[in-house]
Amino acid sequence: MRLLILGGTAEASALAAALAGRADIAAMLSLAGRTLHPAPSPIPLRIGGFGGAEGLRACLEAERIDVVVDATHPFAARMSRHAAQACEATGVPLLVFTRLPWERQSGDRWIDVKTMEAAAAALGPAPRRVFLTQGRSQLAAFAAAPQHRYLVRAIERPGEIDALPFHRLILSRGPFRLADEEALMHAENIEIVVSKNSGGEATYAKIEAARNLGVPVVMAQRPTKPPVAQATRLDEVLAWIEAHRAAP
Numbered sequence: 001m002r003l004l005i006l007g008g009t010a011e012a013s014a015l016a017a018a019l020a021g022r023a024d025i026a027a028m029l030s031l032a033g034r035t036l037h038p039a040p041s042p043i044p045l046r047i048g049g050f051g052g053a054e055g056l057r058a059c060l061e062a063e064r065i066d067v068v069v070d071a072t073h074p075f076a077a078r079m080s081r082h083a084a085q086a087c088e089a090t091g092v093p094l095l096v097f098t099r100l101p102w103e104r105q106s107g108d109r110w111i112d113v114k115t116m117e118a119a120a121a122a123l124g125p126a127p128r129r130v131f132l133t134q135g136r137s138q139l140a141a142f143a144a145a146p147q148h149r150y151l152v153r154a155i156e157r158p159g160e161i162d163a164l165p166f167h168r169l170i171l172s173r174g175p176f177r178l179a180d181e182e183a184l185m186h187a188e189n190i191e192i193v194v195s196k197n198s199g200g201e202a203t204y205a206k207i208e209a210a211r212n213l214g215v216p217v218v219m220a221q222r223p224t225k226p227p228v229a230q231a232t233r234l235d236e237v238l239a240w241i242e243a244h245r246a247a248p
């Protein structure tokens with residue numbers, strides 16, 4: 001069986017590790033190429049866009065792919081749309097492997113927004129000390145609110161960061177610990193946090209820290225993804241693969 005994993009997430013890495021060394025499954029991991037130094041892959045790796053849904057369709061045919069697991073990030077809406085289109089066009093079975101969104105808990109002070117433009121507006125007119133944790137994407141949206149002081153955390157230096165007049169950049173990769181998140185927010189006098197509702201354990205500590213410190217969180221809701229079969233646990237994904245491996 002020839003399997004393509006669309007990655008860039010912990011879920012994709014876990015699936016790649018689970019399939020490494022299997023003689024009956026030739027799995028390949030695909031990354032967009034956003035980070036300069038991706039983690040080493042235990043299975044063959046390809047890096048870079050496919051050239052839209054049409055490019056992915058051509059790749060599925062050229063590589064004789066039998067099944068695709070879309071384990072991209074919940075906010076990677078375009079890649080998931082292309083995967084749904086290409087798999088439908090070729091008849092290749094597709095499963096989305098994703099994590100559940102975080103649920104609001106008692107004590108959370110979330111302000112739900114749909115876009116980063118709305119997140120910037122939600123910070124309000126008065127200058128505040130803002131912790132931007134949504135990563136490199138769409139930082140430029142906050143140039144529309146230049147009165148705030150931004151603490152920006154990202155894995156690599158975001159190209160858009162110079163759009164923010166008052167900022168400090170922390171380069172760091174999760175997982176993050178609750179005590180460290182509380183200490184950071186306390187030391188930086190953070191008054192409000194901006195986050196995507198990514199879900200998962202690795203970056204949840206900032207949400208807990210904000211709750212414990214009484215700090216509001218501007219929470220970007222997930223984009224809509226195509227209606228495709230979905231799994232949230234590795235064992236479910238492996239069972240789905242097994243079911244398709246057994247099929248003629």
Ligand code: NAP
Binds near residue numbers: 076
């Ligand atoms: P996106 O907007 O959905 O995708 C933009 C384009 O990047 C796609 O059209 C595709 O180019 C290419 N691409 C995306 N994922 C790819 C993959 N796994 N393999 C090959 N090409 C891929 O995605 P994004 O939000 O820019 O995210 C890019 C990558 O970073 C994804 O792999 C995602 O899992 C990961 N990531 C994203 C976030 C986030 O918050 N968005 C967070 C953590 C990790 P073509 O059209 O040319 O094929």
